Amino acid sequence: MTERRAAWLFAAPALTVIGAFFFVPVLAAFALSLTDFDLYSLADLHNLRFVGLGNYIDILQTPLFWKSLLNTFYFVGVGVPLSIAASLGAALLLDSKLARFKGFFRTALFAPVVTTVVAVAVIWRYLLHTRYGLINYTLAHFGIAPIDWLGDPHWSMPAIILFAVWKNFGYNMIILLAALQSIPADLYEAARIDGANFAQQFRHITLPMLRPALLLVSIITVSGYFQLFAEPYVMTRGDPLQSTVSVLYFMYEEGFTWWSLGRASAIAFLLFALILGVTSALLRLGRRGGIA
């Protein structure tokens, strides 16, 4: 057996799986988004009709789509900066020479990342309970009146954001911690000799050196947060007043509750375009800033 034949033999099974169950479905999704595929087509393919960009036009005129888009932007716009700030804060603490028991703290802060999102969402639903929840109980000690976290449309998204930050910040914390540890110690040494205080060192050494890592975690987190689904599915079912319907939740309902698979495919592509647009804008912004 030649090396070339062996190579194809080794690569072929994986490539077949990825081709058949990822590339083909992605192309099929685009084709599907141009049809009126629904429950009737599911029963008999003869009912399938080509509708061109009809689904896209239709969706762009659906108020719930815009609502879900706004909700998703709210989640991403507030949730991503908060998550990264929490990750950076935790990474700085773990990197500090003053910290004790670093191994324990790193594991403890990271633990929520490996938990099952559905299971911890169930826990948080009870922690956020208006009457019996420990969060309102704690807030009451500071004189704050009970908040109907998951029942009040003003508070439902903040509650989900809080939960998402708790669940996810550990992931970026590890990446940022590794980046912090790779900053040469003599940079800080030189700054200290010049009399720079902690804030100045952070601004002029730590932040610039972390730039590539921060750009990376921003892109990972933005594209992850655009795919919000399990949290509203378990905690609020998109309610109250559809204040937690995300684009993906909207897609799931269209596709697998109403079986409008053509429309759902169009929503999936709109979400894809959105993620691609935002992440490539971030990348361009990050690179341009890097030269300046």
Added chain:
Amino acid sequence: MKNPLWQKAVVNGLLIAGAFITLFPLLWMLSVSFMQRGEASTFPPPLLPAHATLANYHELFERAGMGRYLFNSLLIAAATTVLSLLFNLAAGYAFAKLRFAGRERVFQTLLGALVIPAQVAMIPLFLIMKWLGLVNSYGGVIVPALAGVFGIFLVRQYARSIPDDLLEAARIDGAGELRIFATIVLPLLKPIVVTLAIFTFLASWNDFMWPLIVLSDQAWQTAPVALAGLSREHVQDNELMMAGSVVTIIPVLLLFLVLQRHYIQGLLLGSVKG
């Protein structure tokens, strides 16, 4: 003069506060799961059960059928891990060490696919699974997960460090490519095998959206999917739901605690170099 006591206190105090916030919900879940029915719905919220009971776990397994769901999860996660390791190891090695026409182009195409969210493929994938008769079967979840770009990438990164001379020498000695892979390459890849295995297992166990779509029949549901269903039905049963969360989370949390060094290593390999 350096590092006054108060600075030490602030850093460690903040770390303790952070760890309290991350661990408290998990410890509270464990505590409530041992409470009597309705005990958690009192004010002020109790932190520990007055009379610890296993009643919630009994009901969970005997009436809600949690044993079956955990078995489904375990079977799906284990099969996905073992099989996808085989596929990804072979492909990752081929992309790293074996020369063939179009290698770089194919690999770049695979990497490009990483920008496409998995959900874009889910709707046609459901139709394909329906056509293959795999909806409401273990295969519906396992088959699409048999290979992944992330896994191939991870193996390729690692396998590139294998010296070519070693493989060349084996070829000169007359060893076949399969034998070289099994006896020389695989042992060298052992660290990445452990890393990729725990990554795949955790991702598969915790996965939600696709299993929710393809396993609508209760008999086949994984623990997270069943738990989400139970939590919609039993909104008031705090104690029962907490027991459900405990049995869903504990297996992956324990696995992580035992193998965390490998998990963190994989996380860094996958993201920093990607």
